[in-house]
Amino acid sequence: MFKKPHPSPAPAEDRTARVRFTGLSAGYPGRPVLRQLDAEIPALAVTALVGANGSGKSTLLGVLAGVIRPTAGEVHHTGDRPPAFVPQRGAVADALPLTVRQAVEMGRWGDRGPWRRLTRRDHTLVETTLERLGIGHLAARQLGELSGGQRQRALIAQGLTQQSDLLLLDEPTTGLDPEAREQIAALLTELVADGVTVVQATHDLEAARSADSCLLLRDGRLAGRGRPEQVITTEALSRLWQPA
Numbered sequence: 001m002f003k004k005p006h007p008s009p010a011p012a013e014d015r016t017a018r019v020r021f022t023g024l025s026a027g028y029p030g031r032p033v034l035r036q037l038d039a040e041i042p043a044l045a046v047t048a049l050v051g052a053n054g055s056g057k058s059t060l061l062g063v064l065a066g067v068i069r070p071t072a073g074e075v076h077h078t079g080d081r082p083p084a085f086v087p088q089r090g091a092v093a094d095a096l097p098l099t100v101r102q103a104v105e106m107g108r109w110g111d112r113g114p115w116r117r118l119t120r121r122d123h124t125l126v127e128t129t130l131e132r133l134g135i136g137h138l139a140a141r142q143l144g145e146l147s148g149g150q151r152q153r154a155l156i157a158q159g160l161t162q163q164s165d166l167l168l169l170d171e172p173t174t175g176l177d178p179e180a181r182e183q184i185a186a187l188l189t190e191l192v193a194d195g196v197t198v199v200q201a202t203h204d205l206e207a208a209r210s211a212d213s214c215l216l217l218r219d220g221r222l223a224g225r226g227r228p229e230q231v232i233t234t235e236a237l238s239r240l241w242q243p244a
């Protein structure tokens with residue numbers, strides 16, 4: 001199912017930006033988190049957001065997804081579709097009485113409006129996506145009965161059926177075994193080859209090393225940006241994981 005990774009055509013930094021932000025600050029009431037970030041998300045690449053717990057990775061994803069409003073600065077998107085946001089697996093209640101197919105169908109709701117009545121094309125897209133992610137045989141199972149890796153694929157499938165050119169993933173490989181992590185990494189490379197820009201928040205250094213580009217966050221500030229081999233150094237990592 002997973003194709004071999006395609007070689008990247010150009011360094012991520014040389015590609016057009018899918019999102020550019022300048023002077024970006026954001027947070028929660030009474031809790032500033034992101035402070036004055038200037039960076040860009042290269043189009044048609046996988047970008048990893050790397051940082052310790054609480055450094056602001058999910059908050060930045062929330063801003064990119066448009067669900068958290070910046071308190072200062074600018075965020076400029078070049079795409080014309082709203083981003084697809086796939087939350088952390090733990091944020092999706094295990095007890096939700098949803099089948100895998102129903103969960104993936106929810107990805108079409110944004111396009112179908114308040115009645116959420118899916119068309120024949122929507123159903124075809126849902127089935128194709130379930131097969132693409134190798135979970136077609138699990139379609140009738142309850143989401144809560146799946147393994148971590150299977151549930152993660154169902155959530156990614158829900159993101160993909162939104163048919164956005166920007167896919168935002170919060171910790172897609174956390175808690176998965178090495179084989180499942182590798183499959184997710186291969187899938188992300190495949191999506192980029194299909195025209196999708198991917199951003200993933202991650203603690204998984206292997207995932208970060210296999211990305212095209214990294215943004216390192218430390219206590220809400222940008223601590224590094226560039227190709228993984230340039231920015232994920234032992235020194236940078238020890239600084240990232242030191243308390244600010």
Ligand SMILES: Nc1ncnc2c1ncn2[C@@H]1O[C@H](COP(=O)(O)OP(=O)(O)OP(=O)(O)O)[C@@H](O)[C@H]1O
Nearest residue numbers: 028031033051052053054055056057058059060201
């Ligand atoms: N809804 C919220 N209300 C108030 N504070 C929040 C909220 N969500 C997150 N925070 C705080 O914002 C800071 C940054 O959190 P965020 O989730 O962005 O970090 P993170 O880098 O994604 O962490 P992790 O790796 O643990 O997921 C943390 O101090 C967190 O406690």
